[in-house]
Amino acid sequence: MLDVVRPAQQPVPTTPAEYQGVVCLGGGMGAYDDSEHPWLAEVRKLLSASVAQRVPVLAVCLGAQLLAVATGGQVRKGPRGPEAGPSLVAKRDAAGRDPLFADLPLLPDVIQFHEDEVHVLPPAAEHLAASPTYQHQAFRVGSSAYGIQFHIETTPEIVAEWARRNPARVAAARPGAFELERLRESHQDVAETWQPFAERFVRLAAGELVPAAPTGRDLPLV
Template sequence: MPRLLIVKTGDAFPEVIEQYGDFEALFRQALAEDGFVAEVFDARHEPLPDLAEVDGLIVTGSHAMVSDAEPWSEALKPWLVAARERNLAMLGVCYGHQLMAAAFGGESGYHPAGRESGTHGVSLTESGREDPLLGTLPRHFSAQLTHAQSVLKAPSGSVVLARNDHDAHQALRYGPRQWSVQFHPEFTPEVMRAYLTRQVDKLRDQGQDAHALMRRVIDTPEARSLLVRFAQAVTPAS
């Protein structure tokens, strides 16, 4: 089994944690569907682990903002660069996506069109269709999304693997085994609806109807499958 490490960068809302589990629990549940297990490192409160003890990293989402440059977040950047230099397998999700892009020379910040929340369509680029990880997905698939910030400028040398009408950088590849996605493969429909319930006022302020978005929430098995596929890619060949 690969030595997987979940890099925890934040907490979900209290009611989400109570009913469904925190971010790391959601990842663990998805990975457990195919028998994979993962340790957890809380980047906000724990010292940086030794990369030699890890086969693959999964960097979670957060309610923090990458552009706020909190000390714990900034400390992760050179660590992630070192992980890429070791060709360690990595998968960043939402905040993790934005943080990896910023660490590798891109730019992350508030999206000029505002927040994207709910179940939305995502499309693979031609490069995405040929990618060893995302290329297993349909050309067009649904994913759970909730973010106010985005990757505004992809790092030099990275490859855009997926996009949609809201976000030109829904998925990026930074090297042969380093990926990140803006969407949440670990979210279930119930978790997505709980997030939309929290965002009613914020979405109304930007002209969106959270209740209508709730009615359009569906299961997203294709996006969810990325977590197990990533773990399989990290598993050493027997």
């Protein structure tokens, strides 16, 4: 069963019990913007419950920030400005022991498009990837809840539309980063690297891949 839930329009599940995995994608709002988007609190509750019940999670961009906040981390506006366009991140040492990250190249291609950052990781998080601009690019909470600050799920056309709507972020990127041909080449690199990663997440959710060993640290769920 695959349920697609648009939280601004539909009720968010109160528990992940009926699901094998949860994927939480991004959005233009901030992780704390509950006054304008009250459903954010329900998403955080679902992510918290998923971690507590060891239901695999893949949380992308805003999703990663919500996962961090839901499990004791902190998010803030990035002091170095936007991070936008095709880029690279660097695996951390812990990634070599992780069932999803171990087989990635040392410097995988990604698509960036954010202004906020995960400033403080949750206490029980494993830090899995970094960039020179913002350190906390990927992390795992518990045995199977993953947050990635960057995008691996986009198309060139989607990112080009984001760029059209956000000229300030385009100005922060390298010249030509959002030209459609450049985006197409970058997405080919992203797909080559991250499609196997996504397939490993599906195997993890299906119980076919052994989760990461627990860190042994206490995990606050908020």
